[in-house]
Amino acid sequence: MNLDLVYRQAVLSVAGNPRVEALIKGRARGLVRRYVAGETLEEALGVAEALEAQGVHAILALLGEMVRSEAEARAFQAGILELVRAVASRPWPKYVSLKLTQLGLDLSEDLALELMRGILREAEPRGVFVRLDMEDSPRVEATLRLYKALREEGFSQVGIVLQSYLYRTEKDLLDLLPYRPNLRLVKGAYREPKEVAFPDKRLIDAEYLHLGKLALKEGLYVAFATHDPRIIAELKRYTEAMGIPRSRFEFQFLYGVRPEEQKRLAREGYTVRAYVPYGRDWYPYLTRRIAERPENLFLVLRSLVSG
Numbered sequence: 001m002n003l004d005l006v007y008r009q010a011v012l013s014v015a016g017n018p019r020v021e022a023l024i025k026g027r028a029r030g031l032v033r034r035y036v037a038g039e040t041l042e043e044a045l046g047v048a049e050a051l052e053a054q055g056v057h058a059i060l061a062l063l064g065e066m067v068r069s070e071a072e073a074r075a076f077q078a079g080i081l082e083l084v085r086a087v088a089s090r091p092w093p094k095y096v097s098l099k100l101t102q103l104g105l106d107l108s109e110d111l112a113l114e115l116m117r118g119i120l121r122e123a124e125p126r127g128v129f130v131r132l133d134m135e136d137s138p139r140v141e142a143t144l145r146l147y148k149a150l151r152e153e154g155f156s157q158v159g160i161v162l163q164s165y166l167y168r169t170e171k172d173l174l175d176l177l178p179y180r181p182n183l184r185l186v187k188g189a190y191r192e193p194k195e196v197a198f199p200d201k202r203l204i205d206a207e208y209l210h211l212g213k214l215a216l217k218e219g220l221y222v223a224f225a226t227h228d229p230r231i232i233a234e235l236k237r238y239t240e241a242m243g244i245p246r247s248r249f250e251f252q253f254l255y256g257v258r259p260e261e262q263k264r265l266a267r268e269g270y271t272v273r274a275y276v277p278y279g280r281d282w283y284p285y286l287t288r289r290i291a292e293r294p295e296n297l298f299l300v301l302r303s304l305v306s307g
C-alpha cells in the first residue's frame with residue numbers, strides 16, 4: 001500500500017475516537033468554513049448564489065449519515081424536502097445530493113426506499129435532480145439495489161455514484177448499463193480493506209480513467225467528480241479527440257477545493273458543479289477531507305499549538 005493510502009486509512013481510523021472527535025470539533029473551525037457552506041439552508045443558498053454568479057452550478061447537500069433511528073431518518077427527509085422546495089424556487093439548475101444512510105438504509109431498506117419515493121415525488125415535478133452519494137463498501141450493494149428499484153418504478157431524475165477504488169466497480173457499471181444511469185464517477189473517500197479496494201493510488205487513478213472512458217463509450221452522461229489535474233486534462237484531451245460533445249459530461253468539485261480551476265473550466269465552456277454541503281452534522285464529511293489532504297491535518301495540529 002502506498003503512503004497516500006496509509007495516511008488516509010490512519011486518519012479515518014482514528015477519526016471515530018471520541019477524544020479525537022472532540023479535539024477536531026473544537027479546533028477545526030477554519031477548515032469547516034473552507035469546506036462547509038454553513039449550518040443553515042439560507043447560508044448554503046447564499047453560497048450557491050455566489051457560485052452561480054461565477055458560472056459554477058451548485059449541488060446542495062444537507063449533511064448527515066448513518067442515522068440510528070427512524071425518527072432521525074424522517075427528520076432528515078423533512079430537511080431534504082425543505083431543500084428541494086427551496087432550490088425549486090431558484091432560477092439556477094436544481095440539483096441536490098444525499099446519502100441513503102441518512103434516510104435509514106442501515107435500519108431498513110424499505111424505510112430508505114419509502115423516504116426516497118417521497119423525495120422524488122416532490123423533486124421530479126419541480127425539475128430537481130437527486131444524486132445518491134455512494135458510501136462505504138458494505139453499503140454499495142444496497143445502494144445499487146435501491147437505485148435500480150427507483151428506476152424500475154419510473155423515477156428518472158435520480159443519479160448514482162461509482163467509485164474507482166473498488167475492484168467490483170467495472171462489473172457494477174456494466175450491470176447498470178440497461179438503466180442508462182446519469183453517473184457520477186469518483187475515486188472513493190472511505191477506509192476500505194485491500195480485499196475490496198485497490199491498495200495503490202496509481203491503480204485507482206488508472207481505473208478512474210478506464211471506467212470514465214468506458215462509460216462515455218457506452219453513451220452514458222458522466223459527471224467526473226475529481227480535483228485531479230492530470231485526470232481532468234486527460235479527459236479534456238480524450239473527449240476532444242473522440243468528438244464527444246461537452247453536453248455528454250461535466251466536471252464536479254467539492255466546494256472550497258480548487259475554486260480557480262472551477263471558474264476556469266466554466267469559462268472554457270464546460271459544465272461545472274460544486275458540491276455544497278451544509279448543516280450541523282459536518283464532522284464525518286470533514287474527516288474525509290482531512291484524510292484526502294495531509295495539509296488539512298497540519299492546519300488542525302497548528303491550531304492546537306497556537307491555541
Ligand SMILES: Cc1cc2nc3c(=O)[nH]c(=O)nc-3n(C[C@H](O)[C@H](O)[C@H](O)COP(=O)(O)OP(=O)(O)OC[C@H]3O[C@@H](n4cnc5c(N)ncnc54)[C@H](O)[C@@H]3O)c2cc1C
Pocket residue numbers: 132133134135161163186187188189190225226227228229252253254257258274275288289290292293
Ligand atoms: C462532487 C464530488 C462528489 C463526491 N461524492 C462522493 C461519493 O458519493 N462517494 C465517495 O466515496 N466519494 C465522493 N467524493 C470524494 C472522492 O471519492 C475523493 O475522495 C475526492 O474527490 C478526492 O479525490 P480526487 O479525485 O480529487 O483525487 P486526489 O488524488 O485525492 O487529489 C488530486 C488533487 O486534488 C486536490 N485535492 C484533493 N482533495 C482535496 C481536498 N480535500 N482539499 C484540497 N485539495 C484537494 C489536491 O491538489 C490533490 O493533489 C466526491 C467528490 C466530489 C468532488
